[in-house]
Amino acid sequence: MSTFLHPRRVEQPTDAAIPDLTPRHFLSGWDAAKFDELKYSFGLTGVDQVGNFIWVDTFLYILVGLAAVLLGLRITHMWWRHNRHLSTMGNPTRQAYWATNRTSWWPWLNRHLLSAPLWKKKHNAQFQISNAIDNGTLPGRWHTIMLVTYVGLNFAWCVALPYKVLDHKATIAALRGRSGTLAALNLIPTVLFALRNNPLIPLLQVSYDDFNLFHRWAARITILESIVHTVAWMYNTGHGAGWTAIANGLRTEGSYGWGMVGTVAFTLIGIQAWSPIRHAFYETFLNIHRLCAIAALVGLYKHLEMHKLPQIPWMHLIFLFWGAEWIIRGLSILYYGFSLKKKSSVTVEAMPGEAVRITIDLVREWTPRPGCHVHIWMPAMSLWSSHPFSVAWAPTLTPDSKEMTLPILEGDSLSLPGAPQKSKQINLVVRARTGLTRKMYERACKSPSESFTTWGFIEGPYGGHHSLDSYGxxxxxxxxxxxxxxxxxxxxxxxxxxxxxxxxxxxxxxxxxxxxxxxxxxxxxxxxxxxxxxxxxxxxxxxxxxxxxxxxxxxxxxxxxxxxxxxxxxxxxxxxxxxxxxxxxxxxxxxxxxxxxxxxxxxxxxxxxxxxxxxxxxx
The missing domain is CATH 3.40.50.80 (Nucleotide-binding domain of ferredoxin-NADP reductase (FNR) module)
Incomplete structure (x- = not known):
């Protein structure tokens, strides 16, 4: 894995080993002294490649080590619950043993760290500066420790530079290389943690909501390091030959032009992803976010590819993650939404309290599980955006007739004991807020029967990893x-x-x-x-x-x-x-x-x- 992250590992570059990346054609006609002033602006002169690779390895080992610890804790917890389940199911007389804690350190850790808010009790309540400005939620105590460590390490790595050099521009060049390397590296977890089909979610049984929190912070670090990388290049270039050299470089050298495209796109993402803007215009945010992300990734890839830099395989990994995500989402839509005879439909019914009840008729069966959610697409009402909702109900099919079961009298069996539960329907209840939910409610209210049916389909189902079967x-x-x-x-x-x-x-x-x-x-x-x-x-x-x-x-x-x-x-x-x-x-x-x-x-x-x-x- 280490070889993949930097397959073209090199020692600290010497003048003879540095590839000639200097754009000589737009510096032609300048004297040798002026050209020498720009040697720290282009190529790997002054870049601390050995240090860069050390921090790449350190980041990798920390990430893998943390995942291994979490996986070990998760497996231990699952094993404990499984034993509890086997020893107590259907036998209430054997519950007393499991009613008390068998260790003191884990409950203490759970109370004071894992389940604790950052301070006092505020966690998921909206953190607002005023009634008009919504700044989202505060992370929990454990999340805060992880985020502070993550941000602190990135800051430490960016300032751990070779300062014992005669020319301060060499230090700026090292900062340019370090920040650029870390920005590209942090982009891997940024993209991975944003995926709905992130394989770490079922493996570690960590919710998408938690991964989305780390996605946002990894993105912020990536954006800041991209800006530092660009500013460091501009400083050495401008200090050596003025703003004209910066403009010429961006205009005539494709790598620098594409790099600036990536930096500008990353900056726009950071601005429009600010919580008050994101929550106020969520659907607009999603569309702009996707476009800016595509521009940023293309710009970064071209920047690396045109200079043949060793971070190119990282971009291949990122594109692999993103491509696999869209393939899986597409297959989910096709499987549950389309068949040779029909396609899935969505019925929306207006309910009291400004809510709607949504019934999704699928073309194929699915296995309901408590606690799962789906993303629903309704192209007629929201062309580009999908929205997550918890699955409220899924009427099960009987093994023989494949008809939806209906309640008759108390005590009647709804399905055969032990038979696999299957369904071809999903039911949701949604409050009318803004955007799509408000459109659905208003259209249903205006319909003659206070309901309407349209074409729609689902992604998922996702989640549902928490089992409550072992609890008395x-x-x-x-x-x-x-x-x-x-x-x-x-x-x-x-x-x-x-x-x-x-x-x-x-x-x-x-x-x-x-x-x-x-x-x-x-x-x-x-x-x-x-x-x-x-x-x-x-x-x-x-x-x-x-x-x-x-x-x-x-x-x-x-x-x-x-x-x-x-x-x-x-x-x-x-x-x-x-x-x-x-x-x-x-x-x-x-x-x-x-x-x-x-x-x-x-x-x-x-x-x-x-x-x-x-x-x-x-x-």
Whole structure:
């Protein structure tokens, strides 16, 4: 791998070994002294290639080492949960052993580092300077440590230059080489972490949201180092022969011209990806972002290729990643969206509370899994952009008739025990915000039946890597349309409780909605769950109506309704103190509610075997 990153490894270049990259034709007619002034502007004169390769190797070893540590921790955690699952499923009397922590260091690390916000409790709540400026979210404590280390190392590598030289322009040349090498190197994780089909996501079971955070910071480092690389070249060139030499170089030398194209495109990406601009005009941002990324990659590749620099294989790797991503996405669209007889369709139905329920009829079967999401494309309404949404429901097919199962009476089997669950449909619930979601809602409201059908297709499904099967107690928090992430878990866990295939004995859903009208979003699916066999023995539902229009009444002992907002601390304390086995607390809600749940869970991480899982889309 090291050979691939720098296949043309060379020792510190001497005058005889330096390739003649100087554009002599646009310097012709100048005296020898002026030409000598520019020797640090072109080629590898003054560039510390040995140091560059040392930092490339160091970066590579750190990245591989970190991935190995994370993979080892992930495998250990999976092995632990698998043993817990095998020893407790369907047997509530064997849960006590797993209800307490068996080590002290891991719960402490989880509470104070891995699950901790940066400071106090703010993490996914929007970080705003004012009501008009949205600066996104704050990284967690563990993410911050990794980011500070990453940024600090890049800064240290850029200042670790050969200063013991007589001519300061040689140091500037070394900075030019170092910053250019690091910019090209950092572009590899920048592109890899942006991919929806990043192979590290299922391997390490790290969410795309986390990788997207590191993508943004790797991109910022790449952009800054590209600018430093360009400014260092301009400084030595301008200092040696003035602005005329800079202009001549950009005009007559293709490599420098293409390099400037790449730097300008990277700079534009950095400006328009600023959080307030990105969130205010997200769909416009995506389109401009893609165009600028293409221009930057082409410009950088031409810059390296025309000078035959050793970083060219890195660009081949980047193009391989990006090309494989689009091929996989295209195959996913074709597989689920097209057949010889038909193509997939999307039905959008207006719902109370400014929401829409989306039904996607696929042309081929897929295997539903709790916690997954899809990207939906609707060319008639948003030509270039796809949007991620959690899969709320997927009606299963019976093995014989291949018909969608329908609930009849409580206790009736919805599918054969142990049979593989397949579906040809995906259901989503989406709140109308801006852009595509607002267009869908307004068009559905204007339709005669408050619904319409159009052509559309999906990418994915993605995610769904978190299994809750080994936990004796599962607490599901949902805020608004965050219920879409939890309904599939409820169905899966209730079915597992009935069939004896999961360890879960207690399932608690805590759902907050503005008004009782919003319950219509998932009523048909919730009715199906409530009719499942064994549901009353394992499932309790607590509905909180934050802005009730009248008196709130509970419908049964296992389904209770309350007015106002939930108090996560009290609810979690009740469930943890009365837990069966290990406890999993998951949340899919607004940033503020998710942060409150996180703050309520953290004290219990060291008191019992409790895990916290958060689903967020902080794009």
């Amino acid at each position: 107690t599962v607490v599901l928090f949902a805020g608004g349309v965050g219920i879409t992430h939890q309904v599939m878990y409820m169905k899966h866990l209730v079915g597992g409780f009935n069939n004896g295939t999961t360890s879960t004995q207690k399932i608690v859903l805590i759902w907050t909605v503005p008004s009782s009208d919003c319950l219509e979003w998932v009523r048909p699916w919730m009715d199906e769950v409530l009719r499942m066999k064994g549901r009353k023995q394992c499932l309790r539902i607590k509905l909180f109506i934050s802005r009730p229009k009248g008196r709130v009444e509970s419908s049964s002992e296992t389904v209770k309704m309350y007015s106002g907002r939930p108090q996560p601390a009290a609810l979690i304390e009740e469930e943890v103190r009365n837990r069966v086995g290990a406890v999993a607390v998951t949340v899919c809600a607004s940033g503020g509610m998710a942060d409150n749940v996180r703050a309520a869970v953290r004290p219990w991480l060291t008191e019992g075997c409790v895990d916290f899982i958060e689903e967020a889309f902080t794009y």
